[in-house]
Amino acid sequence: MVPRIKATVAWAELDGEVVLYDENTGSMHLLNPQAGAIWVRVDGIASLDEITADLRDAYQGDQKEIGQDVADFVDRLIAEGVLEEL
Amino acid sequence: MTTTWRCFGQRAGLVAPARFLQIMELLAPSALWRPCEDLPDKVWTVVPRRARVMVETSGEVLGEWQDELEAARVTRSSIELWAADRSKEHVAVHAAVVARDDQAIVLPGPSGIGKSTLALALIDSGATYYSDEFAVFNRRGEVLPYPRPLALRQAKGEGRVEVRHLSPSELGAVVGQRPLSVKVIASLPFDPGLDAVDVQQMSPAMGALHLIENSVAARSQPEAILDVVARVARKARTLQGKRGPSEEAAQFLLRYLAR
Numbered sequence A: 001m002v003p004r005i006k007a008t009v010a011w012a013e014l015d016g017e018v019v020l021y022d023e024n025t026g027s028m029h030l031l032n033p034q035a036g037a038i039w040v041r042v043d044g045i046a047s048l049d050e051i052t053a054d055l056r057d058a059y060q061g062d063q064k065e066i067g068q069d070v071a072d073f074v075d076r077l078i079a080e081g082v083l084e085e086l
Numbered sequence B: 001m002t003t004t005w006r007c008f009g010q011r012a013g014l015v016a017p018a019r020f021l022q023i024m025e026l027l028a029p030s031a032l033w034r035p036c037e038d039l040p041d042k043v044w045t046v047v048p049r050r051a052r053v054m055v056e057t058s059g060e061v062l063g064e065w066q067d068e069l070e071a072a073r074v075t076r077s078s079i080e081l082w083a084a085d086r087s088k089e090h091v092a093v094h095a096a097v098v099a100r101d102d103q104a105i106v107l108p109g110p111s112g113i114g115k116s117t118l119a120l121a122l123i124d125s126g127a128t129y130y131s132d133e134f135a136v137f138n139r140r141g142e143v144l145p146y147p148r149p150l151a152l153r154q155a156k157g158e159g160r161v162e163v164r165h166l167s168p169s170e171l172g173a174v175v176g177q178r179p180l181s182v183k184v185i186a187s188l189p190f191d192p193g194l195d196a197v198d199v200q201q202m203s204p205a206m207g208a209l210h211l212i213e214n215s216v217a218a219r220s221q222p223e224a225i226l227d228v229v230a231r232v233a234r235k236a237r238t239l240q241g242k243r244g245p246s247e248e249a250a251q252f253l254l255r256y257l258a259r
Helices: A033-039 A048-059 A063-080 B018-027 B068-086 B115-124 B204-213 B222-235 B246-258
Strands: A003-005 A009-014 A017-022 A027-031 A083-085 B002-007 B010-015 B033-036 B042-049 B052-057 B060-065 B090-100 B103-108 B128-131 B134-138 B150-155 B161-166 B182-187 B197-202 B237-243
Touching (some): A009 A033, A009 B204, A017 A033, A017 B204, A017 B222, A027 A033, A033 A063, A063 A083, B002 B018, B002 B068, B010 B068, B018 B068, B042 B068, B052 B068, B068 B090, B090 B115, B090 B222, B115 B150, B115 B246, B128 B134, B134 B222, B182 B204, B182 B222, B197 B246, B204 B222, B204 B237, B237 B246
Parallel strands (some): B103 B182, B182 B237
Antiparallel strands (some): A003 A083, A009 A017, A017 A027, B002 B033, B042 B052, B090 B103, B090 B128, B090 B134, B197 B237
């Protein structure tokens, strides 16, 4: 699965945290640095597996655990309406 | 008579009796409001009706007032909100702003949380006045002087609230003259149950969130607004909490600014 940021979402990264603003709903989200690290890798090209591999290389974590975190995060933000599946 | 005002870079036309236009000139807060010769993008019309005035724009009636000054204030606010929503040059955030030693403190928040009272206490403690209703930022993230009269609300019982408008000169305030960097973003709503300041330092991202949730144009220009508020928040320290008496909160903020 390849996740993509919805066109209606503006975002900015500040010290690892990410602020999201959805112009459709006017809703705002604040992502902590762990979630922010996943968010900045969502580019509409990388698959979940590729994002997971990139995070494992960057943070030296357990691939299975990271993969689960990435999948949970993407599911949650699709449900929140700020990501979509390509 | 007709005047075109340039407000936040937008052109607002006002068709009104000469006396009303004079009142509007007195209410214009800074160089960000100035008459110009251009054709307006939108027109507000003031219609005298017996002892009252009615104000309308684009077929929508803003209201009718006996008090011309109140009608002018509402007209000014209507123009400000329209212009801020369209502006490509400025970002307006509902906030009070003061400064000390060329460092600005921004107090974002909606009406009624005690921003103006806290700004007044800061001015009484020697801070320079920048603005009350709106923090106006340029695209570099500097805050500009926008010294509207302070609107001080006072509860009068039975749900009534009296609003007093005090100009900077009536307050004896020194008004800021040039753009400044923001050093502190403080979200400190008044809590009558507190006798001190209860506050935590937050991340820059939380500072950006406080600014965008109080910005006028977040919905119409989200990327541009987020770009500016992120610039502001990256350079500032953000405080979030609640406050008791405004005098103590003012002293706390000035000490914090000086650190």
